[in-house]
Amino acid sequence: xxxxxxxxxxxxxxxxxxxxxxxxxxxxxxxxxxxxxxxxxxxxxxxxxxxxxxxxxxxxxxxxxxxxxxxxxxxxxxxxxxxxxxxxxxxxxxxxxxxxxxxxxxxxxxxxxxxxxxxxxxxxxxxxxxxxxxxxxxxxxxxxxxxxxxxxxxxxxxxxxxxxxxxxxxxxxxxxxxxxxxxxxxxxxxxxxxxxxxxxxxxxxxxxxxxxxxxxxxxxxxxxxxxxxxxxxxxxxxxxxxxxxxxxxxxxxxxxxxxxxxxxxxxxxxxxxxxxxxxxxxxxxxxxxxxxxxxxxxxxxxxxxxxxxxxxxxxxxxxxxxxxxxxxxxxxxxxxxxxxxxxxxxxxxxxx
Amino acid sequence: xxxxxxxxxxxxxxxxxxxxxxxxxxxxxxxxxxxxxxxxxxxxxxxxxxxxxxxxxxxxxxxxxxxxxxxxxxxxxxxxxxxxxxxxxxxxxxxxxxxxxxxxxxxxxxxxxxxxxxxxxxxxxxxxxxxxxxxxxxxxxxxxxxxxxxxxxxxxxxxxxx
Numbered sequence: 001x002x003x004x005x006x007x008x009x010x011x012x013x014x015x016x017x018x019x020x021x022x023x024x025x026x027x028x029x030x031x032x033x034x035x036x037x038x039x040x041x042x043x044x045x046x047x048x049x050x051x052x053x054x055x056x057x058x059x060x061x062x063x064x065x066x067x068x069x070x071x072x073x074x075x076x077x078x079x080x081x082x083x084x085x086x087x088x089x090x091x092x093x094x095x096x097x098x099x100x101x102x103x104x105x106x107x108x109x110x111x112x113x114x115x116x117x118x119x120x121x122x123x124x125x126x127x128x129x130x131x132x133x134x135x136x137x138x139x140x141x142x143x144x145x146x147x148x149x150x151x152x153x154x155x156x157x158x159x160x161x162x163x164x165x166x167x168x169x170x171x172x173x174x175x176x177x178x179x180x181x182x183x184x185x186x187x188x189x190x191x192x193x194x195x196x197x198x199x200x201x202x203x204x205x206x207x208x209x210x211x212x213x214x215x216x217x218x219x220x221x222x223x224x225x226x227x228x229x230x231x232x233x234x235x236x237x238x239x240x241x242x243x244x245x246x247x248x249x250x251x252x253x254x255x256x257x258x259x260x261x262x263x264x265x266x267x268x269x270x271x272x273x274x275x276x277x278x279x280x281x282x283x284x285x286x287x288x289x290x291x292x293x294x295x296x297x298x299x300x301x302x303x304x305x306x307x308x309x310x311x312x313x314x315x316x317x318x319x320x321x322x323x324x325x326x327x328x329x330x331x332x333x334x335x336x337x338x339x340x341x342x343x344x345x346x347x348x349x350x351x352x
Numbered sequence: 353x354x355x356x357x358x359x360x361x362x363x364x365x366x367x368x369x370x371x372x373x374x375x376x377x378x379x380x381x382x383x384x385x386x387x388x389x390x391x392x393x394x395x396x397x398x399x400x401x402x403x404x405x406x407x408x409x410x411x412x413x414x415x416x417x418x419x420x421x422x423x424x425x426x427x428x429x430x431x432x433x434x435x436x437x438x439x440x441x442x443x444x445x446x447x448x449x450x451x452x453x454x455x456x457x458x459x460x461x462x463x464x465x466x467x468x469x470x471x472x473x474x475x476x477x478x479x480x481x482x483x484x485x486x487x488x489x490x491x492x493x494x495x496x497x498x499x500x501x502x503x504x505x506x507x508x509x510x511x512x513x514x
Contacts, residue, residue, distance in 0.1 A: 049483060055395070056484030173399060185403060188472075189412060192401075193419045193455075196476050341417065345457065349413030 008343035015343075016336050033160065035320070040164035043072075044172065045206040051169050065170035072162035086233070093231050097263040104267055190342035197334050205327055209244055216243040216286050220253070223278035229260060229271070239279060243286060245314075245322045246306050250283045301329055372397040375471050378423055382446050384473075386495050392485050399480065401472040405464035418451030418458045420474035427468025433460040440465065452478055452496060 004010050030037060047068055054064040176195075183191040221236020229235055235257050242253035254275065261271030309329045314322035376394045379385045385393060405411055405427070412418060414433060422429075423446040431439045431447060438460060441447055447462060452475055482489030 052480065052483050056392075058391075058395075177399065177401065181401065185405060185409065185411070188401075188403060189416070189419050192474055192476070193417055196419060196474070199476075345416040346413070349415050 006347075008340060008347045011343040012336060012339040015339050016332075019335065020332075036160040036164060038320075038324075040161050040168060042206050042210070043161065043165050044168040045203045046210060047165065047169065048203075061170050065166045068169055069162050069166040072165060076159070076162055089231075093234075097260060100263040100265050104262060104265070186346075187342070190338070190346075193342070194335060194338035197338060198331050201330060201334060202327060205330065212286065212290050213240040213244060215290050216240040216282055219285055220278055220282040223282060224257065224275075227271070227274035227278055229257065229274070231260075235260065239282060241323075243283070244326075245319075246310060246326055247303065248307075248310055248314075248322070250279060253283070254279045301326070301333065305329065375400065375423070375425065378425065378444055379446075379471075379473070381444060382423065383499055384421065384446060384449060384492065384495050387491055388488050388495075389485070392481070392488050395484075396477060396481055397471075399477055401474065403470050403472060405468045405470065407464055407466045407468075409464045409468075411462035411464060411468075411470070412448070412458050414459065414461045415457045417455060418448055420472045420477070421446050421449040421452055422462075422470040422472050425469040425471055428465035429468060429470075430463050430465050431460050432463065449496060449499060451475070453500070 005014075027034060051061075051064050051068060054067070055061055059067075180188075180191055180195065217236045217240025219236075220239035221232055224232035224235045238256050239253040242249045245252060257275035257279065258272060261268075261275050264271050306326060306329065310322050310325045313325035313328070317324070372394065375397050376390065379397075380388065380390060380393055402425075403422075411422065411429065424441055424443050426443055429441045429445075429447065430437055431441065439447075448458065450456070450459060452473070478489070478492065481492060
């Protein structure tokens with residue numbers, strides 16, 4: 001048993017599992033503000049170079065963080081003032097579209113029933129109609145409730161994020177140094193090496209993803225606008241966000257514009273083709289131009305692991321889980337490989 | 353008497369700004385920080401990492417991946433390889449600078465000969481220096497290249513003399 005614990009692979013596995021439990025415990029503890037924390041860390045990764053430039057010019061960290069906080073507060077207020085009514089408008093359009101979609105489905109099913117009845121098969125017309133009616137009403141209510149909740153969450157987050165970013169910009173480095181200083185001398189360099197690799201990869205990934213999302217949202221937003229879609233902006237933003245999800249992103253991004261296209265009255269196949277074309281062109285551009293230049297080699301994982309990871313994280317934690325699957329898997333890989341290498345090198349050095 | 357004093361205890365009562373200035377001055381005397389701005393070096397010091405080692409404690413082993421260079425603030429450090437002592441370093445000396453450039457295993461062992469205080473300048477600190485002050489970052493890289501080139505020349509001479 002003792003020998004088992006001395007093996008580098010066992011030590012790495014045990015340390016990895018312990019760290020995993022710590023992360024899970026912290027995530028549960030901070031669950032109410034986890035979204036705000038994720039947004040804040042993303043912003044921190046983006047703003048850190050600016051903060052570095054400012055502190056490099058001799059500004060104290062508190063002053064730098066205060067200036068950036070002021071700018072963030074102004075931006076948040078502006079976004080809330082402009083974005084809030086737009087989001088409510090978008091929700092109204094979606095609500096209207098669902099009612100239209102319900103009617104379209106009714107007419108399609110009636111047409112289908114007519115064809116089936118003509119072929120001599122008996123169909124329970126009332127139960128099908130009741131099912132559609134029920135689903136439509138439920139979907140409508142769900143969209144309103146979930147939409148309102150999301151808008152409230154986003155507003156709360158917008159208010160909380162600038163303050164978290166302020167403290168991150170001011171205190172993150174000193175807190176990190178103090179935390180890593182607790183490592184015993186023997187593991188000091190190993191701890192820093194793993195932190196350095198994880199931080200470098202995550203920062204590169206976050207910056208790359210933000211650029212990728214913005215480009216994808218802009219390209220598809222313009223495409224939807226040119227094709228004549230209502231709320232092209234909302235559809236573009238959704239396409240950009242779904243684009244973060246590897247491999248499954250294009251299929252998910254196709255869903256909202258197809259729904260919109262199907263709810264058009266009278267139904268026009270042009271919109272379905274237009275939705276497929278816009279998403280197709282945007283994602284081909286994304287895969288051929290944006291990803292190779294912006295986030296190439298940011299994560300070095302096998303596609304099979306990524307797909308399985310996205311499906312598992314997505315089914316357990318929803319859309320946020322699917323988005324976070326890739327960085328979580330990449331971080332876990334660096335962490336485990338770093339721990340194993342570190343323990344293995346120590347093992348070799350002590351047994352020489 | 354001073355050797356018996358715990359470095360941790362001693363650090364606790366030392367004035368921070370004065371101490372940071374002392375560290376910056378020691379770094380500036382090394383060939384690594386040759387011609388680097390004093391002001392910029394002082395701004396970097398708070399992000400460097402202070403470690404205390406007891407006598408005979410291993411600082412790092414040959415074969416382990418390193419992440420930075422260390423400057424001796426007090427005490428003595430022996431550098432050994434294959435049971436052969438390569439150097440005994442004292443206050444103001446630095447070692448382990450190869451790790452600032454490459455993600456490769458350490459080429460020698462470093463052990464504290466007495467209670468020793470070190471300040472580590474990590475690759476992360478070098479990245480920050482390059483981001484904040486590109487001119488100083490480039491100068492430090494040039495200094496590092498000179499140090500490594502000198503060492504290569506000395507190694508070649510030693511091999512040809514054998």
